[in-house]
Amino acid sequence: MDRNELVNELARRRGFLWPAFELYGGAAGFYDYGPLGAPLKRRIEDIWRQYFVIAEGFAEIEAPTIGVEGIFQASGHLSGFSDPLTGCKECKEVYRADHLIKHIIEVPDALTNEEIYRCMQENEITCPECGGELSSVYEFNLMFKTMIGPGNKMTGYMRPETAQGMFINFPRLLRYFRGALPFAAVQIGKSYRNEISPRQGVIRLREFTQAEAEIFIDPRDKTHPRFDEVKDIRMKFYSQEAQEKGEEEEMSFGEAVERGVVAHQTLAYYVARTYQYLLAVGIDPQKLRFRQHKSDEMAHYAADCWDAEVLLDRLGWIELVGVADRTDYDLKAHTTVSKVNLSVFVNYGQPVKRKKTVVKPDFKALGPMFKSKAKAVGEALRALAPEQLTGEMIQVNVDGETIDIDRSLVSFESVEEEVRGEEVVPHVIEPSFGIDRILYSILDHSYYEDEIDGEKRAVLRFKPQVAPIEVAVLPLMDRSELVGPAKKILEELRSRGMRTDYDTSGSIGRRYRRNDEIGTPYEVTIDYETIEEGTVTIRDRDSMSQVRIARWQVVDKLQALLNGDLLFQDAGDPVRSAKSD
RNA sequence: GCGCCGAUAGUGUAGCGGUUAUCACUAGGCGUUGCCAACGCCUAAACUCGGGUUCGAAUCCCGAUCGGCGCACCA
Numbered sequence: 098m099d100r101n102e103l104v105n106e107l108a109r110r111r112g113f114l115w116p117a118f119e120l121y122g123g124a125a126g127f128y129d130y131g132p133l134g135a136p137l138k139r140r141i142e143d144i145w146r147q148y149f150v151i152a153e154g155f156a157e158i159e160a161p162t163i164g165v166e167g168i169f170q171a172s173g174h175l176s177g178f179s180d181p182l183t184g185c186k187e188c189k190e191v192y193r194a195d196h197l198i199k200h201i202i203e204v205p206d207a208l209t210n211e212e213i214y215r216c217m218q219e220n221e222i223t224c225p226e227c228g229g230e231l232s233s234v235y236e237f238n239l240m241f242k243t244m245i246g247p248g249n250k251m252t253g254y255m256r257p258e259t260a261q262g263m264f265i266n267f268p269r270l271l272r273y274f275r276g277a278l279p280f281a282a283v284q285i286g287k288s289y290r291n292e293i294s295p296r297q298g299v300i301r302l303r304e305f306t307q308a309e310a311e312i313f314i315d316p317r318d319k320t321h322p323r324f325d326e327v328k329d330i331r332m333k334f335y336s337q338e339a340q341e342k343g344e345e346e347e348m349s350f351g352e353a354v355e356r357g358v359v360a361h362q363t364l365a366y367y368v369a370r371t372y373q374y375l376l377a378v379g380i381d382p383q384k385l386r387f388r389q390h391k392s393d394e395m396a397h398y399a400a401d402c403w404d405a406e407v408l409l410d411r412l413g414w415i416e417l418v419g420v421a422d423r424t425d426y427d428l429k430a431h432t433t434v435s436k437v438n439l440s441v442f443v444n445y446g447q448p449v450k451r452k453k454t455v456v457k458p459d460f461k462a463l464g465p466m467f468k469s470k471a472k473a474v475g476e477a478l479r480a481l482a483p484e485q486l487t488g489e490m491i492q493v494n495v496d497g498e499t500i501d502i503d504r505s506l507v508s509f510e511s512v513e514e515e516v517r518g519e520e521v522v523p524h525v526i527e528p529s530f531g532i533d534r535i536l537y538s539i540l541d542h543s544y545y546e547d548e549i550d551g552e553k554r555a556v557l558r559f560k561p562q563v564a565p566i567e568v569a570v571l572p573l574m575d576r577s578e579l580v581g582p583a584k585k586i587l588e589e590l591r592s593r594g595m596r597t598d599y600d601t602s603g604s605i606g607r608r609y610r611r612n613d614e615i616g617t618p619y620e621v622t623i624d625y626e627t628i629e630e631g632t633v634t635i636r637d638r639d640s641m642s643q644v645r646i647a648r649w650q651v652v653d654k655l656q657a658l659l660n661g662d663l664l665f666q667d668a669g670d671p672v673r674s675a676k677s678d
Numbered sequence: 679g680c681g682c683c684g685a686u687a688g689u690g691u692a693g694c695g696g697u698u699a700u701c702a703c704u705a706g707g708c709g710u711u712g713c714c715a716a717c718g719c720c721u722a723a724a725c726u727c728g729g730g731u732u733c734g735a736a737u738c739c740c741g742a743u744c745g746g747c748g749c750a751c752c753a
Binding site for chain 2: 098106109110116119121122123124125172173174176177178182184192193237239257258290292293294296301396549550552553554571573574576602603604605606607608609610611613614622624625634636641643672
């Protein structure tokens with residue numbers, strides 16, 4: 098069994114990840130998070146909140162997971178997310194129908210499925226593999242479609258990403274942040290994509306969890322005020338250039354921006370925060386790299402994009418996070434479809450005085466002359482640049498009609514106005530995290546085996562901050578004189594908010610193993626010395642060593658250990674291993 | 679979606695037309711002054727689903743579902 102199998106098997110057996118709907122035969126691309134998986138996921142999300150909500154002052158929102166049609170027209174998911182397919186009736190091979198007529202039609206995207214099919218028939222296109230006849234064109238859309246309300250009045254779609262919920266709330270968010278850039282909204286939640294063939298467990302799901310931030314910035318200034326905090330962090334950059342050489346390049350973030358490896362400070366800053374976050378939840382830095390999108394895989398509107406990728410057993414390099422500068426693409430797209438202006442008025446530091454020529458059409462004369470067109474003529478005149486206003490006759494274009502106007506009907510005035518700022522469509526920096534993939538990667542990177550007395554030991558070396566069980570309370574034996582004090586300690590730990598487990602079954606060694614396997618960092622063992630001398634032992638998962646401490650200190654010391662404020666070897670008196678007796 | 683392969687207790691497996699469906703681990707109970715998957719006794723637990731062939735199917739055939747691999751897909 099390779100590590101991938103071992104991890105999956107452990108995850109299933111111990112209650113991290115279960116294939117969904119098993120009772121009814123299951124469905125590919127759906128997973129349940131079990132009693133250990135759900136808290137692990139929750140803790141991964143909570144640390145994300147710590148980094149991308151609390152530390153940055155961003156606003157977390159929660160939008161519906163179903164969206165109306167307009168959203169996805171604007172986002173491009175309805176057209177771009179759906180592929181016209183056709184299949185060979187002979188060999189059953191399936192093709193992208195639009196690709197088959199690419200050499201005939203410039204923009205096959207613009208055609209309906211029927212038109213594509215007709216085009217295929219007219220040009221006698223057959224199966225490229227076997228020359229067989231091709232079926233009619235059918236749509237495969239990765240969007241889950243549903244109905245809103247009774248009848249077919251309104252079509253809804255399950256969102257394929259959480260991002261749109263932030264974009265379409267832009268006006269409200271702008272107001273919430275008192276009209277000033279930069280600001281950001283985030284969302285952690287489920288997204289849905291009806292994948293053609295989901296595989297590889299939790300890596301490609303039909304229902305999955307994303308954590309996304311949309312950071313709205315002033316496009317004219319992409320520096321970041323806190324860049325100094327990250328500029329000395331060193332990391333492996335797998336830039337476009339590095340990819341050509343096939344070798345990652347280690348450098349500091351400061352250097353990366355100076356050399357133009359990363360487009361600008363703000364993007365680099367969030368790549369750095371992403372890097373710190375991934376390490377904090379337990380991704381192995383040796384199996385982590387940031388890869389820049391090549392120009393052909395980057396969305397046409399994106400200015401720069403970096404993916405956090407991890408190395409997983411069997412699966413290779415897998416994308417966990419994308420951090421992109423999406424420029425003003427999304428806001429402009431929503432403006433086009435919704436007709437709502439999504440810009441910000443940005444004040445200049447100093448108001449700028451500007452000379453301006455104001456055109457004043459003489460409406461008293463224009464009115465009788467052009468009747469109902471007068472207003473439009475006036476607007477056209479006002480819109481002209483000063484240099485177009487010389488000469489005896491002025492030409493304007495109204496509804497395709499060229500109209501000559503005598504200069505005397507227009508007066509000019511040169512005014513000096515104070516310009517306090519301008520309308521700007523913000524650019525968007527988008528870090529987008531796949532939580533399920535991060536969770537799986539943590540399992541893979543935390544898993545290790547060692548051999549104790551010829552016996553294999555499987556351990557998940559979780560960081561205490563993500564461990565679903567933080568402390569196991571274990572009476573040495575299931576006897577009432579030990580169980581009583583043990584339950585007392587359990588209660589104290591719980592009232593301190595710790596995630597605990599209590600176990601009396603089988604031998605103590607078996608219980609230690611069980612907890613190693615689910616990544617519990619510490620175990621408290623209650624023995625006869627607890628009763629006689631008022632002490633307990635704490636066992637450290639990774640070293641398997643134990644210290645003995647006073648009973649009354651157990652809660653505080655465990656808290657300190659879990660917080661990383663206390664080193665295990667300093668926690669108490671070392672216990673000689675039973676083996677060496 | 680296509681092709682190839684597979685599916686038996688919680689996990690890993692044996693079975694190859696007639697068995698009370700094999701074994702190990704795991705899990706639960708009892709005992710154990712006992713500390714790194716100890717030991718003894720006891721217990722629970724499975725043929726993915728639906729059709730067909732047959733006197734009789736876990737076993738043979740067909741289909742579905744799920745999983746693995748390859749192709750396609752992965753804004």
